[in-house]
Amino acid sequence: MIIEKTNVNFIMCMEKIKNYIFYVSFLVVCVCAQTTRIDMSSQIDEDEITIKERELEERRQSIELMKIEAEMDAEARALQDSIRLKQYYGYDFFQTVDDSHNDDERYENLPIPKGYVVGPGDNIEILLWGQTQLQVTYPVNRDGRIFVPEIGPINVSGKTLDELRPFLRDQFVKIYSTINSRTDRTYLDVTLGALESINLQVVGEVGSPGIHTIHPFSTITTALTQAGGLDTTGSLRSIRVIRDDKLHAEIDLYDLMMKGDQSSEFRLRESDLILVPIRLTKLTISGEVYRPGIYEMKPGETIQQLIEYAGGLKSTASSIVELQRITPFNDRMNDDDIIDIDYLNYKAINSKEIADGDIIKIHRIMPVNKEVVINGQIKRPGVYAFHDSLSLKRLLELSGGINDPDFIRSVNLSKIDITRRDPDSDYSEVISFSLEEFLDGTIKPFYMENHDQVTIYPNLKYLPARTVKISGEILLPGVYPILGDFETINSIVERAGGFTSRAFKEGTELIRDEQRLVIEEMSNTMKDGDIITVPEKSDVVNVTGAIYNPGLISFKKGRTVSQYIRLSGGMTPDGNKNDLIVIYADGRVVPKRAYINPKPAPGCTIQVNSRPIQTPVEQLLVFVNGISNTMTQLLTTYIVLSQLGTIFGG
Helix, strand or coil, X not given: CHHHHHHHHHHHHHHHHHHHHHHHHHHHHHHHHHHHHHHHHHHHHHHHHHHHHHHHHHHHHHHHHHHHHHHHHHHHHHHHHHHHHHHECCHHHCCCCCCCCCHHHHHHCCCCCCCCECCCCCEEEEEEEECCCEEEEEECCCCCEXXXXXXXXXXXXXXXXXXXXXXXXXXXXXXXXXXXXXXXXXXXXEEXXXXXXXXXXXXXXXXXXXXXXXXXXXXXXXXXXXXXXXCCCECCCCEEEEECCEEEEEECHHHHHHHCCCCCCCCCCCCCEEEECECCCCEEXXXXXXXXXXXXXXXXXXXXHHHHHCCCECCCEEEEEEEEEECCHHHCCCHHHCEEEEEEEHHHHHHCECCCCCEEEEEECCCCCCEEEEEECCCCCEEXXXXXXXXXXXXXXXXXXXXXXXXXXXXXXXXXXXXXXXXCCCCCXXXXXXXXXXXXXXXXXXXXXXXXXXXEXXXXXXXXXXXXXXXXXXXXXXXXXXXXXXXXXXXXXHHCCCECCCECHHHCEEEECCEEECCCXXXXXXXXXXXXXXXXXXXXXXXXXXXXXXXXXXXXXXXXXXXXXXXXXXXXCCEEEEEEEEECCCCCEEEECCCCCCCCCCCCEEEEEECCCCCHHHHHHHHHHHHHHHHHHHHHHHHHHHHHHHHHHC
């Protein structure tokens, strides 16, 4: 009866456990699902905001990029125009006029040009001072006269200011007698009054054709500058000035630009017309001239004159001139005959007339290097100029050291090599002989050839001493020479007086080629440049990494790695107990593993590395794995209890 009651209670208990496991599992699944849904919803909202922000940022960057591209395009076009303009000789001479000032400001401080000729539209200012004082301005009318009421009309046209001053003095004496008295009690001066702008027309191949208002001292170049300069289609050599419906002058600006001839810089007048026609020709010259570019040539001019316009030939110019000429349309057999290339001797080009579209190329002469090279154990190795009488002895003297008794000991006198090119072979010829016999005259003089290469070898027995540096807890620290091929750390320490009483022998460091080496034995062989450092004894252990209180702990024999970690406060949550290493003073690194338990030593470092940072996906996998393990344990418990209930229930 008691057994049956026990079975009933046991079965009821098992049912409760089963229901409890089901309830817990269901609750865990719901919580996970809700958390995931919240996370996903939050993530979706964040993603939408991020996408909109990214779209706005991309749109802003696109607008900024369009602005930058527009600015770059404008700069590129301006640069291309500037480069194109510089290719055409003379067209960059003209600069755009500055329109930020009005005419009155522009003319106010202009000096009167020497030889300025008075003409209609000018204002003549008369100044009297002394016994008689007067300041009056008389305009010059269309007839070139000024009107003085007391005298009448006076013709001043065509006179310069220097000519006008004595002329008007003689006129004003008629009404002011004190001007020309013996004591000169009244003085007279003549100058120009307010300047009046003049209007003229600029037509043809200019940047801004039309009527332009310019200052009265303007010349052809200032007028063309104010008109925006010449287009590259316009002529620099046949500019015409029309005055009173007649050709007043035909100007060739090459005279001004190349020779400084200012005869064309005469004063322009009211209603003048400047005509810039289409350029006469277009010829291109390139290569070995000082001013390559595109030039305008007049009929009858030659290639020689074109070369002179281009600044002349450089010293590296070839004597052969390449001429590319467009074949006249009527002379072409087919379209392939459009370009005719001719090679002319420089002496014959003076008789060769040019044609529109010609392209002249002055080629560069091929340089012929005349040089020899000397390398090796010599004071001044390098490249030396070759000439036909250059001897080996002279080359050795130039490169230095052969006549120096101290330096000659560093040279291997048993051999010298001269490498010489062989035009009949794919390989160079090597000429070898004794340098010592050559220097003492046993071997006859040797003369160099172009491109020879001389090699002087070093005396290996005379090389600088190989050394080792030792420092730290050593009695005689310093730099010691390596005395043999089998010099060891021990032998260097012995020669340095041995270790001090404070020396930590086990922590001795060896630096080779800027890298620290682990010293396995003190009998290791030394090499040139090695550095030995003997530290002072250490009675501490350094604990670092993912621990709460990193620092130095006093060394105590028998303590384990785990004990030193506990003394330092223990690991932080991100510390990885499976990733511990011990770094000994001699440079050895030993990891702590289940089957490896390194023993701490004085001066060692125990390093606790951190766990790698988990991504959200990895964290979720860990969480799911934990739930899975818990469910497995609960189900296992349930199965065991069920089996026990069956047994007891009979």
